[in-house]
Amino acid sequence: MRFALLCLSLALSASPSWGQEALGLASPDEVARSGLLKHILPRFSLKTGIRVVADDAGPMQIVTDAPGEPVFQRDGTIYLLRTEDDPRQQRFRDWLLSEIGKRTVESFQPPEGAPFSASFEVAAASVAPVVSGNAALGEKLSLAHCGRCHVIGPQNRMNGLGSTPSFPVLRSLPDWNNRFQQFYALNPHPAFTQVEGVTPPFNPERPPPIHPVSITLGDLEAIVAFVTAMQAADLGAPLQFQ
Template identity: 40%
Template sequence: MQRHFFLWLTASLFTATIGLAETDQRQFTLSVAPDLEESGLMQHLLPRFALKTGRKAELALPPAEAEIADDGTAVFARGGKTFRLRLNGENAAALQFQDWLLSTAGQAAVTGFIPASGEPFMRAPADGAATKIEIHGDAANGLEVARAHCTRCHSVTPEDRTNIGSTPSFMALRALPDWDARFSAFYALNPHPSFLRVTGISPPFDASRPPSLVPIEVSQDEVEAILAYAASLIPADLGAEVEAR
């Protein structure tokens, strides 16, 4: 009887240990600064990461298995500040979170988040060598979408001279070093949120503050198409080094 109980207890402890190890590799603790947590970005990103990978991040105080801090791998930026992810240890789920954040899907999730206040989040800046930009949109369709919706303010082709006042042309925007981030998340940059929505991404217009212009709604594919069209343009020669502001 005692021998059977000992064998059962040993098997149970072994099973529990294996289960714990598997659980540990499917989740990790993540530490972020209070202002970043208050922005709502983590509440936007973490469910999408979990849905895509089946891995879960639990926000925790430092030290944690992953920390968004001042050192590590650049993962996104905001207002001139670069946020970096540091991994403390070899947790497989934490490593997968880093890979997802740097992927096209992860960066799209970052730029697709519209904070309640403050500047939008942008793509991760390149560390060292330039990174390859992955663009999958239809440039020809992007031109048509731009002609239909963007010419109310911008010149969208070199032959077009209809831009309003100081509003930059697509060619001038293409000359900026962060042009791809700007075109990827233009709908989150002022003044666009006041009159433009992206289906499935943008929140509804505030009923107390109706659109300042005739409202526009575009699809996520059309956003990608505009980015692809912008990539096909020859940047404007502005006669001096361009500074992003």
């Protein structure tokens, strides 16, 4: 009897803790109907003890338009994940972007239609973005708001943090436009950035760790216009191994 109780106790301690409120994840109908979420969510929950369920009103969202981080694609449609500044949501994001999460997505065999892919190499080439912002204003805003951490150009080449990529380096990346358009949703920016009419207010219990950055969508368009006109850094040819 004692042995049976011991086994039961060990089994319960090794099981996920369902006492916490489940995290809701909203998704487009085509993703929900495919069965993908029924495949990946229980596996994440069993791995981490964090319960995530499909919920159209959930705080996490899978969407097809920015902002968000690309997590998988199907039939040419790229799906992005939007999360809030919540440790459990960030844990789900990190898992979904990890090699284990990607393999879990790609191991799903839908009953009909094409499979999902978590690889985005084929999406590197894209149509040149249409820019309508004021580049001169964007330069001033970049120096004022972003120059604390990033080297913007010759104007502040002696400033910035050594661990933070410069604007010219970021401009050289294939996905530079998405990175700038969605910067406020990419860590560590959500902790101190507010975009008028887009981002939720800061949690009073978790104030920004540094002086907050407050901009409008018009300001963001100006910054993107400035970066669009910028000369990308020449990072040289890829290393060749023999």
